Amino acid sequence: MSTHSPPVVLVFAGSDPTGGAGVQADIEAIVSMGCHAAPVITAVTAQDTVGVKQFESVETELVIAQARAVLEDMPVAAAKTGMLGNKTTLSAVASILDDYPRIPLVVDPVQAAGIGNPLAEDSLDDTMRTVLLPRATLATPNTLEARNLAPDADTPAACAQALMSLGCEYVLITGTHDVTSNVINRLYGHMRLLETFECERLEHNYHGSGCTVAAACAAGLAHGLDTVSAVAKALDYTWQSLKQGYRPGMGQFLPDRLYWARKNNRFHDD
Numbered sequence: 001m002s003t004h005s006p007p008v009v010l011v012f013a014g015s016d017p018t019g020g021a022g023v024q025a026d027i028e029a030i031v032s033m034g035c036h037a038a039p040v041i042t043a044v045t046a047q048d049t050v051g052v053k054q055f056e057s058v059e060t061e062l063v064i065a066q067a068r069a070v071l072e073d074m075p076v077a078a079a080k081t082g083m084l085g086n087k088t089t090l091s092a093v094a095s096i097l098d099d100y101p102r103i104p105l106v107v108d109p110v111q112a113a114g115i116g117n118p119l120a121e122d123s124l125d126d127t128m129r130t131v132l133l134p135r136a137t138l139a140t141p142n143t144l145e146a147r148n149l150a151p152d153a154d155t156p157a158a159c160a161q162a163l164m165s166l167g168c169e170y171v172l173i174t175g176t177h178d179v180t181s182n183v184i185n186r187l188y189g190h191m192r193l194l195e196t197f198e199c200e201r202l203e204h205n206y207h208g209s210g211c212t213v214a215a216a217c218a219a220g221l222a223h224g225l226d227t228v229s230a231v232a233k234a235l236d237y238t239w240q241s242l243k244q245g246y247r248p249g250m251g252q253f254l255p256d257r258l259y260w261a262r263k264n265n266r267f268h269d270d
Contacts, residue, residue, distance in 0.1 A: 006034055006036045007034075007035045007078070007223055008038050008074045008075060008076045008077055009030045009035045009036070009037055009076070009215070009218050009219055009222050010038045010040065010067065010071070010076045010079040010103075011026045011027070011030070011038065011039045011080050011215065011218075012042050012063070012079070012081045012093050013026050013039065013042060013081070013083055014041070014042055014043035014044065014055065014082065014083035014085065014119065015041055015043070015044050015045060016047060017046065017047065017048075018047060018048055018049055018207065018248075020049060020252070020254040020255075021208035022083060022208075022211060023039045023082070025208040025212055025255070026039065026080065026082065026211055026214075026215040028212075028257035029211070029215035029216045029257050030215050030216075032258065032260065033215075033219030033220065033234075033237065035078075035219040035223070037215075038074060038076065040070070041058055042057065042058055042063055042083055042093075043055050043056060043058055043084075043119075044056055044058070045083075048249055048250070048251060049207055049247075049249035049250065050249070050250060050251035052119065055085070055119060057085035057086050058085070060086075060089045060092050064096060067096050068096070071100065076100070076103055077103070077221075077222035077223075078103060078104045078219070078221045078222035079097060079104070080105070080106040080108065080214055080218035081105070081106070081107050081108060081132065082110050082211055083110055083119045083120070084120070085119075085120055085121060086120065086121040086122065087124060087127045090124055090127050090128065090132060093132070094131040095131075104218075104221040104222075105137050106138045106139075106214050106217050106221065107132055107136040107139045107140070107168075107214075108139075108140050108141075108211060109124075109128055109145050110145070110210060110211075111123070111124055111145070125148055125149055129149060129166055130166075133149070133166045133167065133168045134166050134167030135167070136168045137169050137221065137227065138168075138169065138171070138172060138217055138230075139168045139170070139171050139172070140174065140213055141159075141171070141172075141173060141174070142173070142174045142175075142177050142210060143156055143173060143174070143175060143177050143178055144177050146159035146160070146171075146173050149162075149163060150163060156173045156186060157186075157193065160186070160193075161188070164188065164189070169189065170188065170189040170194075170227045171188045172185060172186070172187045172213075172217070172231055173185070173186050174210065174213060176209060182198050182200060182201050184196060184197075185199075187227075187228065187231050189228075195228055197231070197235050199239045202242055202243060204242075204245065204247070204253040205253065206242050206252055206254065207251070207252040208254060208255055209242060209255060212237075212238045212255055212257060213235065213238045214234075216233070216238060217230050217231055219234075220234055238255070240259060240260075241255035241256055241257045241259060242255050244256040244259040
């Protein structure tokens with residue numbers, strides 16, 4: 001193995017044919033943050049920038065085989081979960097990761113697309129709470145997801161406390177779904193609020209922003225950053241990607257996760 005190999009990030013996610021979200025978004029974000037993405041496909045979706053048309057979960061045995069093949073071959077420095085599809089696959093992924101307790105894990109508890117289309121065969125909240133979040137280094141729910149995972153909590157802070165009580169080490173609650181002039185993202189850890197990150201609210205709706213944040217956080221952890229630093233860098237990178245996003249279809253904008261490379265594009269007309 002080359003001494004110059006970038007850190008490996010193992011990703012469990014569904015495939016999105018638009019390239020806006022899912023494993024395609026994860027790969028772009030992880031590569032942009034200087035890491036190597038090792039993607040495990042958990043589901044195949046038929047969707048466009050307007051919404052999800054259909055999805056089918058990959059057989060759990062094949063998900064396990066993909067992950068084991070990577071873990072037994074590469075020095076995985078961090079892992080990230082996105083769309084898991086069903087309870088059986090979620091439990092299997094958690095069991096695999098339990099065998100590697102030193103690998104930091106970022107959990108993006110996605111169960112629906114940005115406009116609300118379901119991305120799971122049934123509710124994964126209970127299984128997420130009992131088998132995956134207790135293993136997580138960092139969870140990255142938006143406010144709607146946080147309330148689903150902590151239904152007895154009445155504030156974002158109480159949601160974060162509830163998730164940390166399950167064993168999740170840090171919780172980043174993103175504020176894109178809130179009705180506020182600026183987006184306020186809050187990082188909790190050690191049973192308290194650690195940092196508040198505020199950024200300008202952009203005018204468009206974006207497909208894949210949550211995937212981008214979580215994947216970039218995982219890349220930061222893979223580089224050995226502490227969680228606060230990894231989150232700060234991931235949020236800044238994601239905001240820049242959104243600011244320079246574009247609308248290739250008839251629906252939502254897509255983040256330009258490779259904005260940093262455009263100036264070096266050999267096809268760029270100076």
